[in-house]
Amino acid sequence: MALKHKPLTFKLAVTALAMFGFGFALVPLYDVFCDLTGLNGKTAATAASADAAMIDTSREVVIEFIARPNKQMPWVFKPEVRRMTVHPGEIHIMNYLAENPTGRMIVGQAVPSVSPGQAALYFHKIECFCFTQQQLAGGKNMLMPLQFYVDPALPSQFSTITLSYTLYDVTSAWTGDTAASSQLGE
Amino acid sequence: MSAVVTDHEHEHHDHKPSGIKRWLYTTNHKDIGTMYLVFALIMFFIGGAMAMVIRAELFQPGMQFVEPNFFNQMTTVHGLIMVFGAVMPAFTGLANWMIPMMIGAPDMALPRMNNWSFWILPFAFLILLMSLFMPGGGPSFGWTFYAPLSTTYSGDSTALFVFSVHIMGISSIMGAINVIVTIFNLRAPGMTWMKMPLFVWTWLITAFLLIMVMPVLAGVVTMVLTDKYFGTSFFDAAGGGDPVLFQHIFWFFGHPEVYIMILPAFGIVSSIVPTFARKPLFGYASMVYATSSIALLSFLVWAHHMFTTGMPVAGALFFMYCTMLIAVPTGVKVFNWVATMWRGAMTFEVPMMFALAFIVLFTIGGFSGLMLAITPADFQYHDTYFVVAHFHYVLVTGAVFSIIAAAYYWLPKWTGHMYDEKLGQWHFWCSLISVNMLFFPMHFVGLAGMPRRIPDYALQFADFNAFISIGGFLFGASQLIFVAVLVKCARGGEKATAQVWEGAEGLEWEVPSPAPYHTFETPPVIK
Numbered sequence: 001m002a003l004k005h006k007p008l009t010f011k012l013a014v015t016a017l018a019m020f021g022f023g024f025a026l027v028p029l030y031d032v033f034c035d036l037t038g039l040n041g042k043t044a045a046t047a048a049s050a051d052a053a054m055i056d057t058s059r060e061v062v063i064e065f066i067a068r069p070n071k072q073m074p075w076v077f078k079p080e081v082r083r084m085t086v087h088p089g090e091i092h093i094m095n096y097l098a099e100n101p102t103g104r105m106i107v108g109q110a111v112p113s114v115s116p117g118q119a120a121l122y123f124h125k126i127e128c129f130c131f132t133q134q135q136l137a138g139g140k141n142m143l144m145p146l147q148f149y150v151d152p153a154l155p156s157q158f159s160t161i162t163l164s165y166t167l168y169d170v171t172s173a174w175t176g177d178t179a180a181s182s183q184l185g186e
Numbered sequence: 187m188s189a190v191v192t193d194h195e196h197e198h199h200d201h202k203p204s205g206i207k208r209w210l211y212t213t214n215h216k217d218i219g220t221m222y223l224v225f226a227l228i229m230f231f232i233g234g235a236m237a238m239v240i241r242a243e244l245f246q247p248g249m250q251f252v253e254p255n256f257f258n259q260m261t262t263v264h265g266l267i268m269v270f271g272a273v274m275p276a277f278t279g280l281a282n283w284m285i286p287m288m289i290g291a292p293d294m295a296l297p298r299m300n301n302w303s304f305w306i307l308p309f310a311f312l313i314l315l316m317s318l319f320m321p322g323g324g325p326s327f328g329w330t331f332y333a334p335l336s337t338t339y340s341g342d343s344t345a346l347f348v349f350s351v352h353i354m355g356i357s358s359i360m361g362a363i364n365v366i367v368t369i370f371n372l373r374a375p376g377m378t379w380m381k382m383p384l385f386v387w388t389w390l391i392t393a394f395l396l397i398m399v400m401p402v403l404a405g406v407v408t409m410v411l412t413d414k415y416f417g418t419s420f421f422d423a424a425g426g427g428d429p430v431l432f433q434h435i436f437w438f439f440g441h442p443e444v445y446i447m448i449l450p451a452f453g454i455v456s457s458i459v460p461t462f463a464r465k466p467l468f469g470y471a472s473m474v475y476a477t478s479s480i481a482l483l484s485f486l487v488w489a490h491h492m493f494t495t496g497m498p499v500a501g502a503l504f505f506m507y508c509t510m511l512i513a514v515p516t517g518v519k520v521f522n523w524v525a526t527m528w529r530g531a532m533t534f535e536v537p538m539m540f541a542l543a544f545i546v547l548f549t550i551g552g553f554s555g556l557m558l559a560i561t562p563a564d565f566q567y568h569d570t571y572f573v574v575a576h577f578h579y580v581l582v583t584g585a586v587f588s589i590i591a592a593a594y595y596w597l598p599k600w601t602g603h604m605y606d607e608k609l610g611q612w613h614f615w616c617s618l619i620s621v622n623m624l625f626f627p628m629h630f631v632g633l634a635g636m637p638r639r640i641p642d643y644a645l646q647f648a649d650f651n652a653f654i655s656i657g658g659f660l661f662g663a664s665q666l667i668f669v670a671v672l673v674k675c676a677r678g679g680e681k682a683t684a685q686v687w688e689g690a691e692g693l694e695w696e697v698p699s700p701a702p703y704h705t706f707e708t709p710p711v712i713k
């Protein structure tokens with residue numbers, strides 16, 4: 001190639017490579033964006049601190065619980081109650097029932113989603129079975145706890161928050177290194 | 187602009203190997219341009235044949251000719267072939283042929299890479315087409331290959347699909363680099379930026395869009411590949427990924443891609459209308475700025491394809507307003523074309539007819555795009571035939587009509603013969619009537635709720651679909667007239683002059699017709 005074309009060709013090729021990288025950078029950027037804004041109903045994937053702010057007894061928020069196993073997931077999976085009325089700041093525990101009706105060990109991973117999406121930033125989980133993979137032997141059942149509180153800073157237009165879990169069968173991808181998941185329930 | 191053209195016909199320089207080797211080894215921009223254009227025409231007919239299968243199946247409600255899985259493969263591969271195999275290579279072919287001649291360059295800047303970027307293309311499509319014959323069939327998840335359809339639920343042809351998209355992407359990126367380097371480094375002395383023909387301007391901006399987004403497409407197909415075969419979870423919620431993320435990355439590529447397929451069309455129409463109106467283009471500078479702002483805005487509107495994924499109001503409003511903003515520079519362009527014709531001494535040869543049809547019908551497609559941009563209304567239109575009508579108006583009567591117009595406009599320059607005007611007019615009128623029979627009623631069945639990409643439909647849509655299918659068959663048949671015109675013109679006909687068209691201006695009209703194998707070996711001087 002003629003010498004005078006080299007610098008520009010090189011710059012353009014580097015731009016193309018950088019854009020290939022940018023495509024992959026969109027993956028973490030998307031997560032960061034969703035974490036910061038709470039768009040997409042994504043809740044934090046790690047535990048919130050338990051030192052809750054002061055309880056706002058003047059206000060009530062209805063929490064609705066939805067739990068459903070994914071199509072390929074044979075577990076029975078449901079919350080103990082369908083809805084609960086809480087004051088912002090109060091810490092509550094909610095148990096989810098899981099039952100493995102098959103004859104083999106299955107590992108599950110619950111993925112949460114909060115609706116309306118903007119409320120996700122104000123829904124804090126102190127402890128959640130969704131933080132780790134859950135292992136359950138065939139024919140067994142267990143209770144999986146969720147400890148949470150609603151941030152008193154929740155904007156006033158939200159009076160109902162829906163928390164939905166979808167449970168996936170991740171047995172094939174299970175590595176067995178999730179120590180925390182083993183001893184729940186039974 | 188005008189140029190002092192010295193005699194370039196050094197016939198003894200045309201030493202080229204004979205037979206197939208000439209085409210395999212060629213680094214000549216005109217040869218490569220011709221190969222791109224012929225390739226695009228072949229792909230146009232293969233993709234068109236798939237559309238005929240789709241319309242035959244939809245002629246009546248119920249299942250007639252094909253299995254639903256095969257129907258899905260047809261919609262998918264039709265889309266992929268028309269976008270990546272017909273429209274984009276056709277524009278690249280036009281760029282190869284015309285850009286060096288328009289800016290007074292002897293060839294493209296990187297001729298060997300030019301040869302490569304063409305010759306990997308047939309293999310990409312061979313891979314894609316062969317996947318249709320695999321057990322389980324070819325890709326059937328729509329040309330947008332949304333996860334998890336393309337990851338969890340797809341067949342093993344997905345790997346071939348991914349590789350063929352990789353090859354197409356590499357070809358486009360190399361082509362785009364070549365266009366940019368050519369325009370930056372090889373303009374004739376005196377050809378300043380604001381003297382460049384608009385076709386060159388629009389292609390320059392298109393090439394930048396290609397370099398920005400084709401790598402993102404390569405990235406997203408790679409993620410699909412690793413999600414499907416190597417256990418990653420980019421788009422798998424069970425592993426911490428998110429299927430909505432797929433749509434964000436795909437449309438970050440996909441929306442600028444839409445403009446990649448229409449900006450060169452704007453350049454073509456901006457060349458043709460002044461020629462046949464015998465007036466200089468109205469608002470040249472505003473055309474350049476409008477094209478640039480459309481390109482910039484195209485990066486800010488991708489999520490208007492995703493209004494129904496459950497977006498917060500703030501996001502929906504942002505993407506709605508940005509999308510509507512694009513109507514402003516587009517409106518500037520349409521205004522300028524109309525103002526160019528105002529009080530012009532117009533004649534209506536075939537290229538002008540296709541360009542006029544482009545202006546009217548592309549504007550209809552633009553308006554239905556505005557309707558789709560309205561977030562609440564989009565909930566009704568989403569994934570219906572209304573969307574199919576919209577993007578076929580901008581891509582068939584938009585992009586494809588502009589390519590046909592360009593072919594008629596420059597054919598005398600390429601072959602040295604005038605095409606058969608009468609046959610060309612037949613081609614135009616048959617195409618114009620049938621294309622509207624084909625796509626206009628789709629607006630109504632879409633608004634009435636007929637979903638796209640489904641091989642069957644509710645009984646109340648039967649009459650409309652029969653009518654649409656007849657339009658489709660007629661439009662397909664009309665394109666055979668085009669082939670007849672092309673073959674006839676390549677074989678012979680009335681000798682074309684260098685200027686060809688009375689009102690034509692620009693460097694490409696100052697070299698003889700047919701354009702000699704080598705042009706502008708010494709750069710012309712632009713006054």
